[in-house]
Amino acid sequence: MKTVQVKLPDNSYDIYIDNNLDDKIIEFFRQSNFSRTAFIVSDSNTGALYQEKITQLLQTAGYTVTGYMISAGEASKSMETAQILYTEVINAGLDRKSPIIALGGGVVGDITGFIAATYMRGIPFIQIPTSLLAHVDSSVGGKVAVNHPLGKNLIGAFYQPKAVFIDISMLKTLPPREIATGLGEIIKYGLIYDKEFFSYIEDNSAKIFNYNENVLSQIIARSCEIKAAVVSTDEKENGLRAILNFGHTIGHAIERETNYIKYNHGEAVGIGMVAAAFISVKMNLIENSILPAIEHILQLCQLPQKCSNCAADAIYNDLFHDKKTIGGKINWVLLDDIGQVHLDNNVPESIVREAIDYIIA
Structure with missing residues (x-):
């Protein structure tokens, strides 16, 4: 396993890169001081492939897990989709220490991070990117946002994840x-x-x-x-x-x-x-x-x-x-x-x- 650390004054975190990160994901969530109610955001492509598996890993680590699949594509990175997600996490009972997990590409990561940065003024945020683009770009660095009709990423924040898990084997499903x-x-x-x-x-x-x-x-x-x-x-x-x-x-x-x-x-x-x-x-x-x-x-x-x-x-x-x-x-x-x-x-x-x-x- 390769580990890359993002060193920051207050919010340093690790990026884990390997072919199978199941054990590392379970270990990380077991050792974290998160509340034991977790929420996964995926999309209509990645959810079908990976949401059940990640749910089971979090359950093994002792979490109650719910989630929501947004429609795949850039159009979902909007305030309208954000409102839906706010309602879902409120109904799921997430508190200020509940982790929200972005399981997908850049759109999922950006909007999930935006929800994490703004719900209850900030809750723990974990990235599990599933595309090569998200592996090297949107999952790293803490830029989170939604789009506006007049421009891309105009509404957002800097909000760092607690960890990033890059499973290279997920790339085999990509065209x-x-x-x-x-x-x-x-x-x-x-x-x-x-x-x-x-x-x-x-x-x-x-x-x-x-x-x-x-x-x-x-x-x-x-x-x-x-x-x-x-x-x-x-x-x-x-x-x-x-x-x-x-x-x-x-x-x-x-x-x-x-x-x-x-x-x-x-x-x-x-x-x-x-x-x-x-x-x-x-x-x-x-x-x-x-x-x-x-x-x-x-x-x-x-x-x-x-x-x-x-x-x-x-x-x-x-x-x-x-x-x-x-x-x-x-x-x-x-x-x-x-x-x-x-x-x-x-x-x-x-x-x-x-x-x-x-x-x-």
Whole structure:
């Protein structure tokens, strides 16, 4: 078992990574000082696969367990779904020490964490992510939120889990597209922090899609280590943590313009990283050769490099609804090299619009 610690001043926690974590989950819940009434949030995909199993593990640890399955998909990350979940946890009798468990992908993790942060002003929150994207991104770092019709993740909080359990065997139920979307975020970690890791992903892309457990374990653990290092330095995104948004500024706009249906998160982030690299080239920050290198690794990892059914003006206007835009200025994460980035809020509009035109098919 690999263990990655997220070290924080008040709310440090461990990420456990292995092929079978049943015994560790039972041990953790037995030893915790939680109230013995637990609640599991899953969705219509993950609930059918795993909710009964996790329920049995918690019962073995001495808990009374109830739960609720939300509809799968980004549309469920809403205030309407949150209201339903509040009613469910109240009816289940959860108190301020009752644990709530997110069993699913990023949507489940985000909305469950939002409920945990706000119900009774905060209850214990545990992540059991089931997708590669959730393994390396949304389950780590404590960002929880729901969407608003005018923008993604606009209503939320920073609220850390008590633990994260990453069972690699769960990836075997995922189709290749879900593996690819996780790779969108994993490639990002190489680009912003670790050039050798970027090369490792490139060299082992075929093994990842063949579900090679050793390679999957390595890329998940290294991604979590990088995110943990950044979050430990800047828990609430006052500075360094903003580098984790590389590719997300235009990526979120693409998701919104395609109604969160055509592109999943990792695909949109991949296209957004191409746009950010294009801006970096135009700003004379990186060699021209880095842009095709990024497009190549995205192709190897079955990720799009351009988007369709998007209007350039609409994408540009969406940028100003992004939570990273402060005082009307977009805070871009730009490349200095593979493995090195910086923040810049003075990118000319003409270059931004040129980048948007470049990534529209």
